[in-house]
Amino acid sequence: MKPPLNRNMGSTWWLSRGAYFLIMLRELSAVFIAAYLVFFLICLYKVGQGPEAYGAYLRFLWSPGMILFHLVALAFALLHMVTWFNATPKAVRVWRGEERVPPALMIGPNYAVWAVITAFIIWVVLK
Amino acid sequence: MSAHTVPNPLPHSKGGRTHEPFWWSLFSAGGVVAAFVMPVLIFLTGLAGAFGWGAAQEAFTYDHIANLISNPLIKIFLFVCVSLPLFHCAHRIRHSLVDVGLGGIKTPLAVVSYLSAAVLTVFCAFVLLRI
Amino acid sequence: MGTPTTQRTIKLEVFRYRPEEEDEPTFQTYEVPYREDWVVLDALNHIKDTVDGTLSYRWSCRMGVCGSCGMMVNGYPKLTCAAFLRDYYPNAIRVEPLVNFPVERDLVINMDDFMRKLKAVKPWIIRKKEQPLAEGEYRQTPAELAQYKQFSMCINCMLCYSACPVVGREEGFIGPAVLALGQRYNLDSRDQGRAQRQETIFGHEGIWECTFVGECSTVCPKDVDPAGAIQMAKVQGAMEYMKTLLPWGQRS
Numbered sequence: 001m002k003p004p005l006n007r008n009m010g011s012t013w014w015l016s017r018g019a020y021f022l023i024m025l026r027e028l029s030a031v032f033i034a035a036y037l038v039f040f041l042i043c044l045y046k047v048g049q050g051p052e053a054y055g056a057y058l059r060f061l062w063s064p065g066m067i068l069f070h071l072v073a074l075a076f077a078l079l080h081m082v083t084w085f086n087a088t089p090k091a092v093r094v095w096r097g098e099e100r101v102p103p104a105l106m107i108g109p110n111y112a113v114w115a116v117i118t119a120f121i122i123w124v125v126l127k
Numbered sequence: 128m129s130a131h132t133v134p135n136p137l138p139h140s141k142g143g144r145t146h147e148p149f150w151w152s153l154f155s156a157g158g159v160v161a162a163f164v165m166p167v168l169i170f171l172t173g174l175a176g177a178f179g180w181g182a183a184q185e186a187f188t189y190d191h192i193a194n195l196i197s198n199p200l201i202k203i204f205l206f207v208c209v210s211l212p213l214f215h216c217a218h219r220i221r222h223s224l225v226d227v228g229l230g231g232i233k234t235p236l237a238v239v240s241y242l243s244a245a246v247l248t249v250f251c252a253f254v255l256l257r258i
Numbered sequence: 259m260g261t262p263t264t265q266r267t268i269k270l271e272v273f274r275y276r277p278e279e280e281d282e283p284t285f286q287t288y289e290v291p292y293r294e295d296w297v298v299l300d301a302l303n304h305i306k307d308t309v310d311g312t313l314s315y316r317w318s319c320r321m322g323v324c325g326s327c328g329m330m331v332n333g334y335p336k337l338t339c340a341a342f343l344r345d346y347y348p349n350a351i352r353v354e355p356l357v358n359f360p361v362e363r364d365l366v367i368n369m370d371d372f373m374r375k376l377k378a379v380k381p382w383i384i385r386k387k388e389q390p391l392a393e394g395e396y397r398q399t400p401a402e403l404a405q406y407k408q409f410s411m412c413i414n415c416m417l418c419y420s421a422c423p424v425v426g427r428e429e430g431f432i433g434p435a436v437l438a439l440g441q442r443y444n445l446d447s448r449d450q451g452r453a454q455r456q457e458t459i460f461g462h463e464g465i466w467e468c469t470f471v472g473e474c475s476t477v478c479p480k481d482v483d484p485a486g487a488i489q490m491a492k493v494q495g496a497m498e499y500m501k502t503l504l505p506w507g508q509r510s
Contacts, residue, residue: 002277004360004368009426011228016333020423023471027226030219033161036169037209037216041251043172044205047196048257051189058187062177070173077165084162087470091489098404110162118167125171125195126182147466148499151492222469230427 026083029076036073039066085110150218150241157215164208193258202255210248217244266292268343269350270301272313275361283361285352286310292347299327299338302353302365315365322479325415329365330354335420335477356420372416375432379440379458384451402447409442409487411480418474418484430463434474434484437465441487460495468492 009016014024039061046057060066088110089103175183185191195201217240224236267289275283288309290301299317306313317327320339327338332352343351359367383396418434419425425433432440440459443449458464468488475485501507 004362005275005277005283007355007357007359007361009357009423011226011427013423013426014227017473019473019476020471023473024223024227027219027223027469030216030223033165033212034216034220036165036173037213038247040168040172041209041247041254044196044251044258045254047189047193048254054189054192058176061173067174067177070169070177074166074169074174077161077169080158081162081166084158087489090470090472090483090486091493093486093490095401095404098400100404114163117163121164121167122171124201126186143462145460145462145466146499147462148460148492148496149503151466152496152500155493155496226423226427226469228427 025076026079029080029083032073032076033080036070036077081114085114150214150237153211153214154218155215157211157213157218160208161212161215165212168208196255196258202258206251206255209251210244213244213247213251214241217241266347268292268301268347270298270305271350271352272302272305272365273352273354274313274364276312276363287350292343294344296343297339298329298331298336298341298343298351298353301343301351302338313365314363323413325413328356328415328417328420330357330420335417337415337417337479340479356416358420358422358426359416367416369416371429372414372419372433372436375436375458376414376439379432379436379443379455380451381436381439381443383443383446383449384454385448386450396448398447405447406442406445409438409445409482412439412442412482413480415479417477417479418482421471421473421477423471424467424469428463428467431467432458432464434468434488435482437468437491438482438484438487441491444491459491460498465491465495 014020043054043057043061046053085107089106092106094101094106171183176187196205221236221240225233229236268291270288270290271285272288273283274280274286288301288305290304290309293300299320302313302315303317306315315327315329317339318324319326322337322340325337328335329338330336330353331338331341332346333354335356338353353365355361355365355367359369359372362368385396389396412435414435416435422431422434424431437459440455444452444455444459460466465488468485470485470489472485475483478484
């Protein structure tokens with residue numbers, strides 16, 4: 001007898017639907033965040049080497065190509081942030097008796113905390 | 128098998144303990160850290176200084192930055208901001224590559240991903256301690 | 259005579275595969291009457307009854323309870339009893355068997371593997387010691403019921419398996435519905451069988467294979483949210499694993 005027909009999703013599944021593609025963009029955020037972290041680590045390394053090395057590296061970091069990279073990386077970091085925060089109610093369910101705390105109420109505080117942390121870091125660096 | 132018999136239980140192909148929860152924990156912790164700090168870090172180091180917005184141009188002078196990073200609290204903060212997201216990224220990249228068809232080299236992918244994150248984490252500790 | 263000329267019609271492109279006749283599947287186009295209140299399953303039944311009796315597919319209740327009429331409708335896993343023609347009209351509708359399952363014939367998939375996984379997770383209440391009937395039922399408060407109720411709505415329609423790329427590539431992956439159903443019993447205050455589900459849910463082929471694509475929850479006709487059940491289980495499993503790393507922790 002013939003074996004049943006195999007119709008499994010192939011490795012291009014993420015191209016077949018908008019929702020899947022968005023998931024793949026979410027996963028791609030990791031590539032850009034990792035790349036940013038490597039540039040950032042090099043920057044820290046240059047700080048350790050002294051003012052000249054640091055200055056030269058800043059000129060590289062602030063060149064048009066790298067600014068473009070940082071713009072794209074920022075977009076991906078924000079995508080990661082939104083998808084991560086919005087997944088909070090999936091991973092954590094909080095109950096008030098028989099009622100589940102609404103997902104929106106689980107998501108909201110993340111953004112508030114994010115805003116405070118962001119403002120605090122900017123203040124520490126720029127003060 | 129006849130369509131009417133209840134199928135047998137699963138033949139467990141792999142027994143024993145999985146260490147996946149360990150990597151998932153790092154992924155998860157790194158994901159939280161990245162969500163909270165990565166946008167502002169990228170904005171500050173890659174864009175604000177470059178465009179010289181507000182006090183940003185002055186903030187990135189060598190003296191100011193070196194002084195800032197020499198603070199042990201800031202070193203710890205930076206170490207957390209770099210190391211955990213590195214493991215987050217390693218985990219995510221590893222799994223996405225499997226998802227797009229590289230399932231045949233699962234184990235090498237995992238080793239390379241986490242090893243890279245570990246090496247960069249050690250490098251991070253090294254550069255921070257040197258400043 | 260009979261059908262008025264004003265009768266509107268809609269085309270169905272139906273996946274055909276008769277293993278004894280053909281090696282490769284084909285698509286056969288049927289033109290069926292278009293009715294506002296018809297669903298894809300009505301159209302298939304019309305074809306079977308009046309046009310082509312050789313077409314094979316599964317169905318039973320026609321009201322989203324039995325879970326047997328799941329098919330790919332224009333590439334999306336749907337219960338055909340809930341997929342209205344009016345949402346596609348006037349375009350043709352492509353009907354295929356659920357993906358990620360072997361096809362037996364036409365729109366009929368083989369679900370043996372799913373049944374094996376379902377059984378492996380022991381989706382029933384397990385007690386360390388059954389109490390005699392005379393002692394009465396196992397009682398539960400509404401708050402305890404609420405903990406798992408959403409996950410208990412599953413009708414085993416397998417749409418989530420057709421939405422999951424991990425199911426597509428990992429033969430052993432236990433999959434969304436079964437993992438959610440396992441958690442449904444683990445979260446049930448009357449159940450004491452968590453240890454017996456440990457390997458299936460928290461083992462190599464369980465929740466850790468999931469990459470949280472999340473489409474399982476989107477396609478679920480019963481709002482079960484398997485992706486949520488799996489994410490919750492990951493948090494729980496990770497915390498338990500971390501405890502075993504502590505010097506006073508116990509390795510199970």
